[in-house]
Amino acid sequence: MAQPQVRKPIEGFLDNKKFLHPKFAANYGNWKYHDRPRPGVLHHVSNTGDEVWTVKCGTQRQMDHYTIRKLCDIVDKHAEGFMRFTMRSNCEISVSSAAKVEPLIKALEDGGFPVGGTGNSVSMVAHTQGWLHCDIPGTDASGVVKSMMDHLIDEYRHERMPNRVKLSTSCCEINCGGQADIAVVVQYTKPPKINHDLVSAICERPTVVARCPVAAIRPTIVNGKPSLEVDEKKCVCCGACYPPCPPMQINDRDSNKIAIWVGGKNSNARSKPTFHKLVAAGLPNNAPRWPEVNAVVGRILKAYQADGRPWERMADWIDRIGWPAFFEKTELPFTKYMIDDWRGGRVNLNASAHVRF
Amino acid sequence: MAKPLHPTPLLDELEKGPWPSFVTGIKRLAKDNDMAVDLLGQLETSYENRLGYWKGGTLGVVGYGGGIIPRFSELKNADGSYKFPDAGEFHTLRVMPPAGMHYDTGTLRKLCDIWVKHGSGLIALHGQSGDIMFQGASSENVQKAFDEFNELGFDLGGAGPALRTSASCIGQARCEMSCYDEGKAHHEIINKFLDDLHRPALPYKFKFKFSGCPNDCTNSIQRSDFATIGTWRDNIRTDDEMGKKFVAKHGINKVINEVVGMCPTRAMQIKAAKDVAKGANISSVALDGNQSLEIDNKSCVRCMHCINVMTGALQIGKDTGVTILIGGKSVLKIGATMGSVIIPFMPLKTDEDYEKYMDLAQRVMDFFAENALEHERTGEMIDRIGLANFLEGVEVEIDPNMINRPRMNPYTNMGGWDEEVAKAEARKSAA
Numbered sequence: 001m002a003q004p005q006v007r008k009p010i011e012g013f014l015d016n017k018k019f020l021h022p023k024f025a026a027n028y029g030n031w032k033y034h035d036r037p038r039p040g041v042l043h044h045v046s047n048t049g050d051e052v053w054t055v056k057c058g059t060q061r062q063m064d065h066y067t068i069r070k071l072c073d074i075v076d077k078h079a080e081g082f083m084r085f086t087m088r089s090n091c092e093i094s095v096s097s098a099a100k101v102e103p104l105i106k107a108l109e110d111g112g113f114p115v116g117g118t119g120n121s122v123s124m125v126a127h128t129q130g131w132l133h134c135d136i137p138g139t140d141a142s143g144v145v146k147s148m149m150d151h152l153i154d155e156y157r158h159e160r161m162p163n164r165v166k167l168s169t170s171c172c173e174i175n176c177g178g179q180a181d182i183a184v185v186v187q188y189t190k191p192p193k194i195n196h197d198l199v200s201a202i203c204e205r206p207t208v209v210a211r212c213p214v215a216a217i218r219p220t221i222v223n224g225k226p227s228l229e230v231d232e233k234k235c236v237c238c239g240a241c242y243p244p245c246p247p248m249q250i251n252d253r254d255s256n257k258i259a260i261w262v263g264g265k266n267s268n269a270r271s272k273p274t275f276h277k278l279v280a281a282g283l284p285n286n287a288p289r290w291p292e293v294n295a296v297v298g299r300i301l302k303a304y305q306a307d308g309r310p311w312e313r314m315a316d317w318i319d320r321i322g323w324p325a326f327f328e329k330t331e332l333p334f335t336k337y338m339i340d341d342w343r344g345g346r347v348n349l350n351a352s353a354h355v356r357f
Numbered sequence: 358m359a360k361p362l363h364p365t366p367l368l369d370e371l372e373k374g375p376w377p378s379f380v381t382g383i384k385r386l387a388k389d390n391d392m393a394v395d396l397l398g399q400l401e402t403s404y405e406n407r408l409g410y411w412k413g414g415t416l417g418v419v420g421y422g423g424g425i426i427p428r429f430s431e432l433k434n435a436d437g438s439y440k441f442p443d444a445g446e447f448h449t450l451r452v453m454p455p456a457g458m459h460y461d462t463g464t465l466r467k468l469c470d471i472w473v474k475h476g477s478g479l480i481a482l483h484g485q486s487g488d489i490m491f492q493g494a495s496s497e498n499v500q501k502a503f504d505e506f507n508e509l510g511f512d513l514g515g516a517g518p519a520l521r522t523s524a525s526c527i528g529q530a531r532c533e534m535s536c537y538d539e540g541k542a543h544h545e546i547i548n549k550f551l552d553d554l555h556r557p558a559l560p561y562k563f564k565f566k567f568s569g570c571p572n573d574c575t576n577s578i579q580r581s582d583f584a585t586i587g588t589w590r591d592n593i594r595t596d597d598e599m600g601k602k603f604v605a606k607h608g609i610n611k612v613i614n615e616v617v618g619m620c621p622t623r624a625m626q627i628k629a630a631k632d633v634a635k636g637a638n639i640s641s642v643a644l645d646g647n648q649s650l651e652i653d654n655k656s657c658v659r660c661m662h663c664i665n666v667m668t669g670a671l672q673i674g675k676d677t678g679v680t681i682l683i684g685g686k687s688v689l690k691i692g693a694t695m696g697s698v699i700i701p702f703m704p705l706k707t708d709e710d711y712e713k714y715m716d717l718a719q720r721v722m723d724f725f726a727e728n729a730l731e732h733e734r735t736g737e738m739i740d741r742i743g744l745a746n747f748l749e750g751v752e753v754e755i756d757p758n759m760i761n762r763p764r765m766n767p768y769t770n771m772g773g774w775d776e777e778v779a780k781a782e783a784r785k786s787a788a
Contacts, residue, residue, distance in 0.1 A: 006419050007419065007504050008419065008420055009418065009419065009420045009421060009503070009507055009512070009513070009555075010507055010508075010512075011420075011512060011551050011555060012512055012548060012551070013453055013456075013512055013544060013547040013548050013551070014453075014455055014510045014511060014512070015455070015544060016455035016456040016457055016459055016540050016544070018461070019455045019459035019460055019461055019464065020457075020459055020530055021459070021530075024459075024530035024531050025530075028529050028530060029529040029535065029538065031529075031531060031532060031533035031535075032533055032669055032672070033533055033599065033668040033669025033670075033672075034532075034533060034668055034669075035668070044531055044532075044533070045669075052531065054531070058376065058377065059377060059482065060376070060377040060378060060379040060382060061379070061481055061482060061483075062379040062382065062383075062479060062481050062492075063379075063382060063479070063480050063481070063482055064382035064383060064385050064386045064393075064478055064479055064480075065386070065469035065472060065473055065478045065479075065480065066382070066385050066386070066478075067377070067382050067385075068465060068466075068469055068480060068482075069466060069469060072462035072465055072466055075462050076462050081461055081462050081463070082459065082460070082461055082462075083459075083460055083462070083465075084457060084458050084459040084460065084527065085454075085458040085460075085482050085483060086458070087524065087574065087575060087576070089482060089483065091482075092527075094531070112377050113377065114375070114376065114377075126485065128484075128485055129481075130409075131400055131403035131404070131408075131409045131410075132379075132396075132400055132492075133411060133426075133428060133447070133449065133492055134409060134411065135409070135411045135412055135413045135428065136409070137409040139407070140400075140403065140404070142379045143368075143371055143404070146371050146374065146376055146378060146379065146380075147371070147374075149376035150373075150374030150375060150376045153375045153376055171409075173688060174687055174688060174689060175687050175688055175693070176485050176687070177485070178485065178576060178579065178580060178687075179576070179579050179693070207731075207732070210731075210732065211689075211690070211732070213689070213690050213691065213692075238688075240689055240690070246412065251408055251409065253406055253407035253408060256407065264579075266573050266574075266576040266578065266579055266580075267571070267572045267573050267574075267661070268571035268572070268573060268658075268659070268660045268661060269571070269572060269660050269661045269662040269665060270619050270620075270621055270660060270662045271621055271660075273573070273578050273579060273695060275579075275693055275695075285407055287367060287404045287407060288367045288368065288370040288371055288404055289370060289371075309614075309615075310611075310614075310615050311615050311619060311662070311665075311666065342692055343691070343692070344692075
């Protein structure tokens with residue numbers, strides 16, 4: 001019997017030129033400056049005097065095709081058929097005349113796409129798959145983000161923060177959401193529960209042993225079957241053994257907690273890039289709205305908004321006021337877990353007489 | 358007409374509130390797609406039990422070893438059948454968007470049409486790695502969906518121990534800060550290493566990211582193995598008219614507090630116009646009739662802050678190129694790392710520049726492929742073998758821009774000191 005014709009893939013990363021807004025193509029590499037006429041709107045001017053206006057709006061990132069088509073309808077009717085997306089799942093729609101800006105804003109807001117996310121606003125949350133689709137999630141992603149942005153939508157729509165605020169959520173400690181001004185990340189609090197009957201059938205044991213950052217996993221025999229055991233005194237409950245070995249279940253509905261990290265900065269402006277630092281933990285994984293997490297995020301943002309100076313990102317603000325003041329202003333408890341004990345962590349200790357009262 | 362919705366009281370809570378709701382979106386899909394009905398059923402179960410129920414597997418398309426994220430539901434009835442059968446197989450296709458994530462509405466609509474035909478209709482714009490994620494196809498339909506996306510000109514993205522889909526900022530398309538053609542570099546690199554993307558054979562994942570300036574909007578230093586960041590070698594450019602406009606609008610105090618006072622290397626001073634230093638490395642911009650802002654470019658570290666604040670009045674230089682940092686990754690095994698400088702500056706304008714750049718990328722990928730342990734990232738490998746050894750391996754000369762400060766600990770064998778001094782002198786005369 002003849003084999004069905006198998007289609008070979010046409011390999012190649014496509015060129016983006018035909019997707020560029022005509023103003024982008026015409027002024028490629030020739031821009032001079034930009035300003036922001038109002039929150040949610042960018043205005044760029046090229047060296048030839050050419051201008052383009054861009055309206056930025058938020059999306060839910062997980063888009064059903066109806067929502068995408070609705071956005072396309074707005075772009076066709078009120079803009080010029082071109083749009084792009086940002087690293088944080090905002091949508092940027094450009095037009096070649098100022099007169100189109102207000103009608104486009106109205107159409108987007110009426111269509112359920114909040115306009116904002118520019119300049120010193122709180123941008124959309126970078127996030128991942130969570131319970132919707134990940135194979136190792138400690139919590140949900142889209143749900144946490146929805147609950148956060150419901151609280152923060154006014155700060156998305158306005159430019160009222162000292163500088164931009166980048167948020168992220170991650171559904172396990174691997175932190176796929178990334179470093180951020182405020183990051184909401186699962187923190188496991190118990191070692192994995194091992195189903196010894198399944199380990200040898202499913203897991204490549206040497207791989208799993210190698211995965212542990214603190215060498216806490218050993219091969220062993222349990223009920224006559226090859227399996228793995230965890231030295232629970234060494235275990236840091238990171239969950240790294242779970243992806244290569246699902247029978248080492250790290251997730252638990254009660255012991256999975258949420259931690260909050262602040263002060264991550266990717267940009268080089270004013271100071272070198274920084275990683276975010278632990279400031280809260282033990283928050284309950286309370287689906288569907290995570291009120292405790294949102295309360296803490298709200299307190300942190302409130303303190304930052306009240307006290308930060310123009311252009312200070314959260315890391316810059318904390319640099320100036322110091323960590324004692326941060327914990328005081330946000331009313332967050334300072335615990336022994338904030339003292340770094342990972343390799344290289346000495347650099348995070350205060351080896352000086354620089355103290356604040 | 359699809360089957361009726363499962364009760365989803367917890368998810369229903371996420372339809373309330375002003376931010377666009379993904380639940381509302383999936384419910385809309387569920388009106389005519391059973392996959393979405395059962396997706397909501399599974400997700401509600403997750404919300405009830407606070408546990409996830411997806412597991413991976415092995416699934417691909419013809420010719421490729423990666424790019425598909427298999428997802429099989431773990432929720433089974435006692436007889437072993439899927440509890441939510443229409444979401445029992447809910448695989449994702451990672452598809453590479455155009456560099457910069459630009460679209461025209463026609464193309465987006467076509468992508469939607471293809472996905473409605475073969476999948477759930479749920480699309481994530483975009484994944485953290487930069488892919489368009491078409492989520493929710495049965496095992497049978499993955500190939501069919503891919504074939505149609507591919508016919509439209511789109512190719513699959515990376516997954517597994519492979520080169521991953523990359524990301525570049527909007528850059529030259531719309532941004533005055535951009536120092537090189539990010540879209541072009543992104544395009545060339547992916548196409549050069551397409552084989553490593555589609556047929557995973559590396560020790561672990563490898564990610565490139567392309568930012569047009571040190572604002573690093575693609576977060577390349579923290580999120581990529583190979584970060585290409587635009588920069589310039591010469592002086593910050595200035596525009597007196599725009600400088601005066603800025604001060605007329607915002608006042609001189611803003612320049613003092615938010616520009617001069619925030620320069621990390623104190624490279625800026627405000628002086629009477631007549632007192633501004635003369636010299637090849639000095640930039641100055643007029644603030645008003647009497648005063649100017651003077652920049653000592655020798656101290657400037659290209660942090661972008663002053664340019665961000667006084668856009669137009671201050672601009673990137675003309676002698677542009679890229680800084681390359683290597684070794685960024687997230688927390689696994691040794692903790693998160695940031696890329697560190699491997700190339701302080703290389704031009705990226707001419708074909709010859711691109712040849713040298715691509716050749717460097719090849720040497721780095723080759724060295725990684727040959728020397729990293731299984732499941733070891735580039736940053737971990739460098740941690741293990743030491744930067745000096747890595748540089749030797751990829752044939753890059755050492756440079757003081759690679760360090761924050763020289764070593765603080767004497768425990769190394771310096772028997773080769775005289776040899777190394779000779780090398781330093783050779784580098785100096787070659788420059």
